[in-house]
Amino acid sequence: MNDGGCLHVVGGHLCVEGCDTVSLAERFGTPLYVMSEAQLRANCRALRAAFERHWHGPVDLLPSLKANYVLAVRAVLNSEGAGCDVFGGNELATALRAGVPAGQISVNGSAKSPDLLRAAVMAGATITLDSAQELDSVSAITAELDTVARVRLRIRPDHASLTERSDFFPDMAIRDAAQLYKPGIEPEAAREIGLRALRDQRVQMTGLMTHLGRHSAAPAVWAKMAAGFGETVVSLCKAWAPWRPMELDIGGGFPAPRDPTHPERREAEPIDRYADAIATSLRTSLAAGGVVPDGIALQIEPGRSLFADAGVHLSRVVHVKAQARPVTSTWVEVDTTEMFMPDLLMEHAYFRPVFASRADAPVVGSVHIVGISCNFDLIARDVPAPAVAAGDVVAFLDTGAYQDAAASNFNVLARPGTVLVSGNRARLVKRHETVGEVLARDEPSAADVSF
Numbered sequence: 001m002n003d004g005g006c007l008h009v010v011g012g013h014l015c016v017e018g019c020d021t022v023s024l025a026e027r028f029g030t031p032l033y034v035m036s037e038a039q040l041r042a043n044c045r046a047l048r049a050a051f052e053r054h055w056h057g058p059v060d061l062l063p064s065l066k067a068n069y070v071l072a073v074r075a076v077l078n079s080e081g082a083g084c085d086v087f088g089g090n091e092l093a094t095a096l097r098a099g100v101p102a103g104q105i106s107v108n109g110s111a112k113s114p115d116l117l118r119a120a121v122m123a124g125a126t127i128t129l130d131s132a133q134e135l136d137s138v139s140a141i142t143a144e145l146d147t148v149a150r151v152r153l154r155i156r157p158d159h160a161s162l163t164e165r166s167d168f169f170p171d172m173a174i175r176d177a178a179q180l181y182k183p184g185i186e187p188e189a190a191r192e193i194g195l196r197a198l199r200d201q202r203v204q205m206t207g208l209m210t211h212l213g214r215h216s217a218a219p220a221v222w223a224k225m226a227a228g229f230g231e232t233v234v235s236l237c238k239a240w241a242p243w244r245p246m247e248l249d250i251g252g253g254f255p256a257p258r259d260p261t262h263p264e265r266r267e268a269e270p271i272d273r274y275a276d277a278i279a280t281s282l283r284t285s286l287a288a289g290g291v292v293p294d295g296i297a298l299q300i301e302p303g304r305s306l307f308a309d310a311g312v313h314l315s316r317v318v319h320v321k322a323q324a325r326p327v328t329s330t331w332v333e334v335d336t337t338e339m340f341m342p343d344l345l346m347e348h349a350y351f352r353p354v355f356a357s358r359a360d361a362p363v364v365g366s367v368h369i370v371g372i373s374c375n376f377d378l379i380a381r382d383v384p385a386p387a388v389a390a391g392d393v394v395a396f397l398d399t400g401a402y403q404d405a406a407a408s409n410f411n412v413l414a415r416p417g418t419v420l421v422s423g424n425r426a427r428l429v430k431r432h433e434t435v436g437e438v439l440a441r442d443e444p445s446a447a448d449v450s451f
Helices: 021-028 037-055 071-079 089-097 114-123 132-145 174-180 187-199 219-239 271-288 304-310
Strands: 007-010 013-016 032-036 059-061 084-087 105-108 126-129 149-154 203-209 247-249 297-300 311-323 329-334 353-355 365-370 378-385 393-397 417-422 425-430
Touching (some): 013 021, 021 311, 021 425, 032 425, 037 297, 037 304, 071 089, 071 425, 084 089, 089 105, 105 114, 126 132, 329 378, 353 378
Parallel strands (some): 032 417, 059 297, 084 105, 105 126, 126 149, 203 247, 329 365
Antiparallel strands (some): 007 013, 311 329
8 A cells, every 4th residue: 555645565564654564563562553753744744834825824733732642752743843732730741841842832621720720820831711710720820920821711612503413423413512522611701701811910811712623524514613713703802802812723623634533434635625614714704703814823733633644553463263153254363452542432433454464465355353352342343354364463544643642551451662763764762561560550568548
């Protein structure tokens, strides 16, 4: 195969950039996460260029740290000039440790603790407020420290026109499913919080943020979401006149090219289609309400669209099992698990399997690929497969976003390491976990505690 990006076949083996995945499996062991530096850089530049083309103004990339927080991966994004969006104190600490400039960090999320808000203020990060209580805390902290904090409000528009079905909640319209997600302030409450922030001399309100989210892969739906956000921005600007936003953040959720989460396994439209739909719709909505978009920075928080196709997950076949009755089946048992690709469970994702050590071999039948946990662990069903044997390497595509970050230790499984590929060079940037580390928090000899 040649996906037009970092993946191609040489000598019957799947390669990531200039590195043979079979050799990577032998050198570093399996299971293993592999990230392509070239694909990551290409995605970063393509996202920025697409939105700049249609926004006609400055565009800031604030990739979601939660999608992939491997420090070496983050260093690549630093060199591309990207900031980041963080959720919670640990993510803020990770971003700062990774060298992300504090001025390029958005501290997001609901129910932020006073300690987190204090750390954000002291670091100089932008705080994306989610409630009046958070504004109260920021005001108290800035008064105590005799400093000024940059804030913006996270808005949850009504999206009344979004009657299309949500990919995440197929029995619900997007307008209803969007109201289930906890972060965000409804517009009327935001109006009052914003007025208070504007009266506070120690608070600089720089803009507004929303999270459009991956409820649909249809660019037309994204255009409607952007228009709804624009209408809300216009309403708030009128209430806060003469205030005008310096930045508008539309969040993330743009699908990756092969779109593993699409319920019908369809590939996504090119990113330029989404950028056009979103940026053009937002600009039009703002201008119609009297808010001139020129000079306002557009901020985006890509996760899957940035990381997913930069990553593959390598596994080795440990056993092939077949049965004739009552149903003819062949199971290819591999040394990884859905616990290391958790979107198989959380979002019913499909990570396309490639038999990396037999990438150009003819198909001889259909198999189920299953993992090593005691769950069903059905990684892929009815996969066209060549003749497969123990020791073969299987690669699961599009695993660069969220899979490493959300992997679990179910069955006391030690989580895999991560390799970063740069051309024909590869280095281990996150080592394999050990069973000792899995159990390191346990205190088996601790004295009984009375309550």
